[in-house]
Amino acid sequence: MSMRRISQLAAALLLAAVVAAPPALAAGPTDSDRDRDAAAAEQGALAAACAFAAMPTAKRLDVCRDLLARPTIADPARALGSLGLSEALRESGDAMAALPFVETAIRLMPTFGPAYLSRGSTLLELGEIDGALRDASQAIDMDRRNPGGYMLRAEAYLRQSAPAFALGDLDEAIAVAPGYAQARLVRAYAYLALDRKQEALADARSALKLDPEMAAAYMVRARIYLADGEFQRAAADAERAVALAPEDRMALDSASVAFTEVVRMDAAKAAADRLVALAPDNAEALNARCWILALTPDPEAALPDCDAAIAAGPEEFQAYDSRALTYWLLGRIPEARADLARAAEIKPDFWDWSKREEYFVTVMTRRYLKSLGHYDGPIDGGFDDLGPTVEAIRAYQADIGIEPTGEQSPALMTRLGQDVAKLE
Numbered sequence: 001m002s003m004r005r006i007s008q009l010a011a012a013l014l015l016a017a018v019v020a021a022p023p024a025l026a027a028g029p030t031d032s033d034r035d036r037d038a039a040a041a042e043q044g045a046l047a048a049a050c051a052f053a054a055m056p057t058a059k060r061l062d063v064c065r066d067l068l069a070r071p072t073i074a075d076p077a078r079a080l081g082s083l084g085l086s087e088a089l090r091e092s093g094d095a096m097a098a099l100p101f102v103e104t105a106i107r108l109m110p111t112f113g114p115a116y117l118s119r120g121s122t123l124l125e126l127g128e129i130d131g132a133l134r135d136a137s138q139a140i141d142m143d144r145r146n147p148g149g150y151m152l153r154a155e156a157y158l159r160q161s162a163p164a165f166a167l168g169d170l171d172e173a174i175a176v177a178p179g180y181a182q183a184r185l186v187r188a189y190a191y192l193a194l195d196r197k198q199e200a201l202a203d204a205r206s207a208l209k210l211d212p213e214m215a216a217a218y219m220v221r222a223r224i225y226l227a228d229g230e231f232q233r234a235a236a237d238a239e240r241a242v243a244l245a246p247e248d249r250m251a252l253d254s255a256s257v258a259f260t261e262v263v264r265m266d267a268a269k270a271a272a273d274r275l276v277a278l279a280p281d282n283a284e285a286l287n288a289r290c291w292i293l294a295l296t297p298d299p300e301a302a303l304p305d306c307d308a309a310i311a312a313g314p315e316e317f318q319a320y321d322s323r324a325l326t327y328w329l330l331g332r333i334p335e336a337r338a339d340l341a342r343a344a345e346i347k348p349d350f351w352d353w354s355k356r357e358e359y360f361v362t363v364m365t366r367r368y369l370k371s372l373g374h375y376d377g378p379i380d381g382g383f384d385d386l387g388p389t390v391e392a393i394r395a396y397q398a399d400i401g402i403e404p405t406g407e408q409s410p411a412l413m414t415r416l417g418q419d420v421a422k423l424e
Contacts, residue, residue: 043070047077050084060088079108083115086122095125113142113149120152124159132156147173147180154186163193181210181217188220197224215245222254229377231261242271249278249285256288260295261379263370265424268292276305283313291322295367295379297421299329317346321356328360352383359383361408368416369396371423 049055050064064085067077086101102119109115120135136153139146150173157166170187173180184207191200201224207217218241225234238255245251252275259268272289279285286309293302306323309316320343327336336357344353351359359380366389369375375392382388390406396416397404 043067043073043077047080047084051080051087052084057088057091060084061092064088075108079105079112079115082108083118086118090118090122090125095122098122099126111142113139113146116142117148117152120156124152124156129156129159145176147177147183150176151183151186154190158186158190158193161193163190166190167194179210181207181214184210185214185217185220188217192220192223197227200224213244215241215248215251218244219248219251219254222258226254226258226261229382231258231376231378234258235262235264238271239267246274247278249275252278253284253288256292260292263367265292265296269296281312283309283316283319286312287316287319287322290319290326294322294326294329295364297417297424299326302326315346317343317350320346321351324356325360325363328357329364355383361410361413362386362389365389365393365408365413365416368413368420369393371420372396372416374399 046063046067050060050067053060053063055063064081067073067081068085073081082101083105086098086105089095089098089101099119099122102115102122105112105115106119116135116139120132120139123129123135124132133153133156136149136156139149140153143149150169154166154169154173157163157169167187167190170183170190173183174187177183184203188200188203188207191197191203201221204217204221204224207214208221211217218237222234222237222241225231225237235255235258238251238258241248241251242255252271255271256268256275259265259271269289269292272285272292275285276282276289286305290302290305290309293299293305296302302322303326306319306326309319310323313319320339324336324339324343327333327339340353340356343350362383363380366375366377366379369389369392370379374396375389377388389408393408393412394404394406397406400415400419
């Protein structure tokens with residue numbers, strides 16, 4: 001939540017306090033009066049630029065530091081300068097360094113709501129959720145027509161895994177600012193957390209109507225489409241998100257999953273490569289690439305990433321699962337079973353682990369059937385309803401002239417893999 005998302009009236013009032021000239025003397029202004037007024041005007045302009053002007057973070061740091069380094073500075077200008085410097089430090093990734101400056105701003109201007117929004121956002125980044133909630137509530141009490149307070153409190157509630165509470169504040173934010181795309185996006189996240197996918201989808205679409213360049217809204221919509229099995233739509237939205245935010249890890253993760261589901265393996269690997277480049281020691285990123293490489297014709301290439309994912313996150317059960325698939329495809333069955341046992345120990349309720357080797361046959365069969373155009377469902381999941389998989393197998397068997405039993409087997413999986421290799 002950016003401090004600069006504040007009401008224009010509040011900003012104007014504070015700026016007026018910064019640049020206000022002293023009352024004119026009866027005899028008219030003297031040279032010293034003019035010098036003082038000019039200095040106040042310059043100070044006010046610099047304070048306004050520090051706090052409100054659009055500029056890169058590094059430039060804002062320079063402007064605000066220049067202002068605060070001046071030997072004489074009025075309290076309103078110091079408040080704005082401290083607030084602007086705090087925001088710039090937080091944007092640069094140093095929330096801890098930002099906190100003392102926003103504290104100064106609040107001390108100098110204790111009734112200025114945006115300062116509480118800024119401190120609340122800083123506290124949220126530092127994991128001090130209770131403090132963020134207090135500051136958000138204070139900002140709301142000061143200005144109930146500013147959506148920023150509701151947004152900050154909603155984000156804090158979401159961090160507390162309390163999406164139902166967040167919804168109330170997000171409804172308020174949208175009521176006071178119907179054109180605020182970010183509020184609809186965050187409400188989509190809240191709906192997703194409550195498994196209200198259709199309402200989440202509606203909010204993601206509304207956010208994109210308001211801001212067609214909002215990468216996060218494409219990510220939310222891609223995740224919903226993935227959950228609903230609309231993989232082509234998911235891939236299209238994930239691709240758009242990556243185009244808009246090429247270094248966003250969530251966008252790249254969504255893309256790697258969606259591209260895998262539509263068997264665009266080169267694109268999936270490219271997204272995973274970028275994800276790993278951004279977070280080379282992150283277990284989830286490494287596991288994403290491990291799984292993708294395991295599904296390619298050379299599964300042995302997955303092992304370095306599988307090993308690195310487990311080293312980076314020893315409790316990352318999905319990395320053990322991915323490495324188990326890799327070992328299984330390589331015929332290293334005892335090692336595969338050892339990894340499955342470890343995954344089951346970490347997360348016993350995620351799968352029916354006793355059937356995971358059967359699921360591996362299904363995963364690879366689906367992956368090959370999808371490449372051959374016979375199947376359009378999930379690759380890894382949906383094991384409670386294998387009807388679409390059975391029908392796809394029958395269609396394939398009929399195409400190659402064998403009895404369409406629809407039965408899965410390692411031999412069928414191998415034959416499918418050989419046919420796919422001819423295409424790829």
